[in-house]
Amino acid sequence: MREYMIGDKVVSKTTYHKKRRRAEALGCAIEDVPNMQGRHGNNLRGSANPRWNSGQLVTSHGYVLARVSRQHPHSFGGKGDRAYCYEHIAVMVAHMGRPLSASEVVHHKNQDRTDNRIENLVVMQCGKHVSEHAKARAAVRTRNTDGTFAKLRYRTLPWSMPGDPR
Numbered sequence: 405m406r407e408y409m410i411g412d413k414v415v416s417k418t419t420y421h422k423k424r425r426r427a428e429a430l431g432c433a434i435e436d437v438p439n440m441q442g443r444h445g446n447n448l449r450g451s452a453n454p455r456w457n458s459g460q461l462v463t464s465h466g467y468v469l470a471r472v473s474r475q476h477p478h479s480f481g482g483k484g485d486r487a488y489c490y491e492h493i494a495v496m497v498a499h500m501g502r503p504l505s506a507s508e509v510v511h512h513k514n515q516d517r518t519d520n521r522i523e524n525l526v527v528m529q530c531g532k533h534v535s536e537h538a539k540a541r542a543a544v545r546t547r548n549t550d551g552t553f554a555k556l557r558y559r560t561l562p563w564s565m566p567g568d569p570r
């Protein structure tokens with residue numbers, strides 16, 4: 405019988421294939437796939453309280469949560485050693501091999517918060533991040549048929565500003 409290993413851990417065939425698919429989707433090594441297993445996080449409150457969405461834990465702000473060990477530098481909530489981390493952060497931290505500094509945020513290039521493929525993620529300085537989002541919210545100025553400027557319209561974005569989770 406074949407043994408399925410992730411790192412030095414023996415896992416079930418189902419877990420192995422689930423993780424391999426997720427690794428492919430995220431474009432990272434199978435060892436770096438954040439742990440998505442676990443119960444519903446009933447002990448998380450407010451914006452951190454996740455809901456199920458196609459087998460993923462998603463916060464009310466639309467960010468995907470990963471189950472991580474309490475030892476993870478960006479872990480929060482959970483119980484005992486089982487805690488949460490935003491998946492985009494877990495993916496970037498695994499990729500960089502170091503935690504984020506206090507001034508760094510992980511931004512979704514295509515603005516889809518559930519698209520946590522490494523190529524969709526970029527580390528930014530806080531200030532730059534805010535201005536990038538502000539740019540995306542910039543007023544849209546159009547002209548009327550007679551050439552005069554139309555009333556300013558603002559693009560509405562699906563995220564709240566500022567202070568999306570790091």
Ligand SMILES: [Zn+2]
Pocket residue numbers: 510511512533537568
């Ligand atoms: Zn952003």
